[in-house]
Amino acid sequence: MTISEPISEVDVEVTVNGQPQRHRVPARLLLSDYIRDTVGLTGTHLGCEHGYCGACTVIVDGDAVRSCLMLAAQVDGAEVRTVEDLAPAGADSLSPMQQAFHDNHALQCGFCTAGFLMTLESVDPTEWNEPERVVELLSGNLCRCTGYQNIVTAVTEAWSAYDGSGGSDDG
């Protein structure tokens, strides 16, 4: 929906992890704070609130974005996915990427993990599964604990079924 007159509170209708949400929010509310405080999903973390650390990465209409650099008002009509959407609801199992992070010690404090997982979830592995490309992809997320090596190992393991040259073995 378009809004022609400037207003201080905005109506937002958005799907978050498959659930429809409807709120009237202050124009200045960041998407990150909307997700954490209004919707109540605190898996999305905030490190810097100026676009550098990537901890707040979520998926909006299929694209990985910094939720601290979008307004809640801007996702009106969009589909948002957060880390809570990765493991099937109610199941005890993790997604394959989450499991690979677990198995390879790809997290220590875990503050950065949701951001890494959402960046990885947003891309087509068949386009990114080459060592240099994986490193390039992960360059937008900071981790202060692991030294990254175990994260790269986890991604390589989770994506081992894909060849990164543009086609996939099993899709």
Place this chain on the structure above:
Amino acid sequence: MKPAPFDYCRPATVAEALEALGSSESSRVLAGGQSLIPAMNFRLTDVSVLVDINRVDGLASVDCDLGGVTVGAAATQTRVLEHEGAAGVVGGLRAALRHVGHLQIRNRGTVCGSLAHADPAAELPALAVASGAVIAVSGPDGERRIDAADFFIGPFWTALEDGELITEVHFPAQPPGSVTIVDEISRRAGDFAVAGLVATVQADGGAVRSARLVGFGLGGVPTRLETAEAAIEGWAADHPADTLAEAVMADTADAFDDIHATSWYRREAVAALTVRAARQALADAEAA
């Protein structure tokens, strides 16, 4: 931190956007928000009316033809990077965008927003100057077109007047037989450059015929390297690198110092990048 309160609108047309921009002295255009929202979160930028142009009809287009590529103000950097246009038309943009931020930044950030923001270390303003881009602007007094060479006035300062909006930018196709190389020194992939170079080089028969050389991260605006453009004509891979490097040093005497690098380091870096670009253009021309 969080932004201070402001009013928000999301107009459907350029006319509505201009009206909203004119409604307050501290109104701002919101494009990708990848530079503006950090500045608002830090309370460095004071905004009373935020005009989100992402749903303005027709602004998200990327149009390629033989003459060049026209990028609308709401077209994201990712959209342009993934555009299938021919290398001679979008090759320069592709080469520049590979260095801009990270995937998550390019998914929101726009090409026009980067020009409007005019960060002295940004790649796209230098590309715009190197390729002779033309910026289309709408404002309260109608429309005008501004050559990139006249657009950048100082750091974060452009020829845009209050209440004006960039609607699109046109990058002309590269001259036939030329290649655009964008190279830079940065601390980490995706970070802003310490210093960098955009080089559009025409080479054949083992020698450089002509080149447009524009440095960034050197001064307040993209820096045309005119002495080096003269020195590079006729340069071949077995010519001494020093002649080119010295010409770049002469062009960059005003380069600035900051916490990341000295003026001298920046000049040496761009000199080395120029030699590297010349060699690469010659190798590419031979392979073609």
